[in-house]
Amino acid sequence: MDLRSTLQLPDAESTIPMKANLPTLEPSILAIWEERGLYAQILESRVGAPSYVLHDGPPYTNSPIHLGTALNKILKDFTVKSRTMMGFRAPYVPGFDSHGLPIELAVTKKLAAKKETVTGSALRTACREHAYEYIKIQSEQFERLGVLGLWKHPYATLDYTYEAELVRTFKKLVEGGHIYKGLRPTLWSPTSQTALADTEIVYHDHVSTSIYVRFALRHDPNQIFSEFPNLYTIIWTTTPWTIPSNLAVAFHPQLDYAIVKVGEDHYLIVSALVERIAEKLGWTDFEVVATREGINFDHMTFSHPIFDRNSLAVMAEYVTTEDGTGVVHTAPSHGRDDFYTGQKYGLPVPNTVDGKGVLTSEAGEFAGTYYKDCDTVVVDRLKEVGALLKSEPYHHTYPYAERDGKPVIFRATEQWFLSIDPIREQMLEEIQGVQWVPPVGQNRIEAMVRNRPDWCISRQRPWGVGIPVFYGKESRVPVLDPEAIEAVARLVEARGSDAWFEVDAKDILPEGYVHPETGETEFEKETDTLDVWFDSGSSSLVTLDSQVTPEWKTQGLHWPADVYFEGSDQHRGWFNTSLILGTAIKGAAPYRTVVTHGFVTDSEGRKMSKSLGNVIEPMGAANQYGADILRYWVASVDYQSDVPCSDALLKQIGDSYRNVRNTLRFLLSSAAGYDATSEGPMSEGSWADLDEWVREQADLLAADCVQKYDAFDFGGVINAIHNFCREELSKFYLDAIKDRMYCDGVNWPSRRSGQATCLYVLNQLLTLVAPILAFTAEETWMKMRDLGLHASESSIHTERFRSPSPERMQEIEGSQLQARFESLRGLRDTVNAAFEQYKGTDGIKNSQDAIVRLTLPADTFGVMSSFSISDLANYFRVSWVELTLGEPAISFAPSTYPECARSRLRRPDVTSISIEREEFLLSDRDRQVLGV
C-alpha cells in the first residue's frame, strides 16, 4: 500500500508558482487591469465614501523617468492604494510639467542636429510635440511600475484647457491686486539684445578695470563717527560702468570694521583687510584708531561720489573678506544680490542701461555712453572728483553668451511680479495649519516664505503660456482688465497659448474695446511668458478647484488636497509656489498634509551620476527584477532621508521578497480545497487554540499595519509583514500545523480548522501587502478565486483592510492565548538551543528522534500542562515530551518509540499492523484515517 498517496500534501497546482518571474507576470496582470478598467472600477467601488485626495506634483517631461521619479510615484501609489483599502475614495490624477527652457533647449538642439533653426510658432509646435512624446513615454513607464491612476486624462500644463486656466489664474491675481510690473536685473546680451537664462551662459577669462572708490559719510544719526572727521568708506568693483547706478554700500553685520586714520582722513574698511588695502593704496603712514561691528552702520548714509545723492548703508550676509574692502558697491539694477538687498531696503531699480548697452537719461551726465566706454569715462570722472583711490586691470572669469560668444551684463528689465508682502503673514499662518511629515519640513518652508522676495513670474522665452496683457500701442500702458484677460482665456481654451502669439490684438479683444486708462483703441501684446513654476504652482487650482477636464469631475476631487508627497527640494519649489497661489487666490494653503522624501543615492550615499557609473535605471530594474521588487525596495528604505540603491541591494530585496512570496504560496496551498459551505470547523482541542492564537496575531498585525499606513510608515509595514511571515508563520505556525494538514483526515475538524485559519491569515496578509506588492497580491488573489476561496470578480485593490474592530481588539487584549503562546515559544527557543548542545550525542542528529524531559517551575508547568503532550511534541519537533514540576532543567534521551510509516512521527501509540498482508508501523491517528 502506498501510504504517501493517502496524505494531503501541498499541491503545486493549487497555489502560485514558487518562481515569480515578475518581468513576464507583471505585464500580463497589467493587461488584465487595463481590460477591466481597474482604476475606474476602484473609484466606483468607493462612490459615496469620503474622498482622500493626493494631488500629484508634475514631473518635467523632458526625458524618460529616472529612479528618483520612480521612487516618488511609487510612494504616492502606496498612499493612494492604502487609503483606498482603508475605505476612502482616493482618486489620482497624474500631472506633467511641460513648458519651459529645458524643453526649448532640447528641441533646439535636436533641430540643430538636423541643421534646422526654428523660431516662433514652429518652435512652439516642436516643443509641444516633444513634450507630448515624453508624457506618453513617462505614462507608460509609471504604469509599468504598477502605479494606478487616471492615465487617460492626466493634467498637463501644456493642454489648452490647462493653459486657459493659467490665464484665468492670472486674471484672478490681477483682480486681487497681486500683480505689478517692475524692474529687475536680468542677464542680458547687449550684442543680441535679448535676455538670457543661466544655462545659456559660459564663463571666459576676461580683463576688467577694477577700481577702489571712496564714499564720504553723509548722515550719521547715532553719532558713531562723530570723533572721526573726514570719514569715508571704500568700495571695490570690477564694473565701473555701474557706479552711476550705485544706491547703496553693503556691510556684513557681524564683521569687524576698522577706522583707519590716513593723514587727515579716516577710512572705514573691514579689519581683516587693512594691511592688504594699505599696500594696494600705497598708504605708508596709517593707524587703526577704532573698530566697529558692521551692524552699527545699518541705515547710515554715504554720499554718491559723483551725484548729489545718498548711498545707503545696508547689511548683507554675502559680504566677504576674500577680496575688495569688505564693503560692497550695490546697484540694484545690475546684480541679483544687489537687487534682493535693494528690495529689502525699499530701494528703487533705476533703468540706467538700455537694451543696446547704452546708458540712459537716468544715468545723468553719462547718458548716451556705451557701457564699456564708461570704464574710462566714469573712472576719469571719479578721478576728477577725487573719489578714485586706485584703478588697475583685473583678471578673472566673466559671463559670456554662449550663442554669440560676447560678454553679457546684468541690466534692469521690465518684469511682471506677484507681490508677496500682502500675503506673507497669511502664508505663514497657513503653514501652521498644515501637517508636515517629517516635522522639520515646516522649518524649511517657513524660512523660505519669511525671506522670499516678490515672485518674478515673467520670462523672456517662447515656450510657455503668454502673459495675457495688452499694451496701449502709443502709450505702452498695460491693460490690467479682467474683461480683456478673459478674452484671452477664451482664445487659449480653443486654440492654445500658441494662438496668443499668432492672433492680432484686435482679433482677440471684443469689438470696439477701449483702453480703460488711456482710451486707446490700438493695442499690442505682451511677448513674455509665465514662469513654469506659475504653471505647476497653479495645478491644485486647475485640477482640484476648477476641474477643467470633464473626466475629473467624476473623481471625487476636492480642494484643498489632503496630501502632497514630493522630494524635499520642493519646499523651495512647488510647495512654495502652490502656497503662494493658493493663498493669493483662495486664501488658504492648497494642502492639508505635506510629506517629503529624500533623494536616491548609491549604497555609499553618493548621488547617482553617469561619471560614477552607479546609476540604476528604473525600467531596467523593473524588467530585470520586477516592479514589485522595486516597490519592495521603496518600502524597505527610509524615504525620509536619502535612500540608497544598487544592484546588490535589489538582489537582497529579492531574497526578502521570495520569503514573503513563499509564505503566501504555502498559506494558499494549505487553504486550497477548503470548502466554507460544508460543515464548519469545530473549536475544541489545543490545536484550536493554536489556530485562534494565529488569527489574533494576524489581527494584531492588521491593526499595526493600518496604523502605519496611516502615518505613511511603509517601511514599518513591510518590516512587520516580513517579520510576521518569518517568525509567526514560517518558524512556528506553519511548521506546527504540517502534521495536521498532511496526515489528518481530509475533512476532520482539526484539518478544516487549519485550512480556514490559513485562509483567514492569507486574507489578512494579502490585503496588508497589496499596496506595496501590487502585482504579487493580485496574482495570489486571482489564484484564490480559481481555487474557489473567494467569489470576487474584482481586483485585490478594490478590497478593504480587515482591521479588527475595537471590540475584537479588546477581546484579544483580554485573551489568555497571547500569554500562553508567548511562554510556549520562549520555551521552544530554550529547547532548540539545548538540543543544539545535545545534538550528536547518542548518535542523534534529528530532534524528532529524541524525547525531551522538561523540569519546570510551577507557573510554566501550569501553562505547558494546558497543551496536550502530542501537540507539545509537535511544537518542539521532538518524538515526545515529559513534563516534571521542579527546579528548571532540560535533558534529552533517544526515543524508544518506533516511527509511524505514514506520519514519520515517533509516538508512544505507534504499533505494527498488517494491511493487505504487508506490515506497517502506524499511530492510532493514522490508522483511524486509513480505517484499519
Add this chain to the structure above:
RNA sequence: GGGCUCGUAGCUCAGUUGGUUAGAGCACACCCCUGAUAAGGGUGAGGUCACAGGUUCGAGUCUUGUCGGGCCCA
C-alpha cells in the same frame, strides 16, 4: 562659503521623555530535513553606535567641534 539634514553589524532598517549585556531581517558559517524542495527549520559568528571633546551617577540618545554624504542657496 551659508542654511537645513543624514552618518547604528557586510547590506537595509528598529532603537519612546538619556537608564540592564544596543535589537530585527537579508547575506554569511555550521548543522537538520528532503512531505513548502531553485523551498523549510535549528544554532552561531558579526557593532569603540563616523571621529574627538563636553554635560551627567549614567550618552547611540543632550551639547560643541571635526570628517564624510545629501538637498537648497551663494
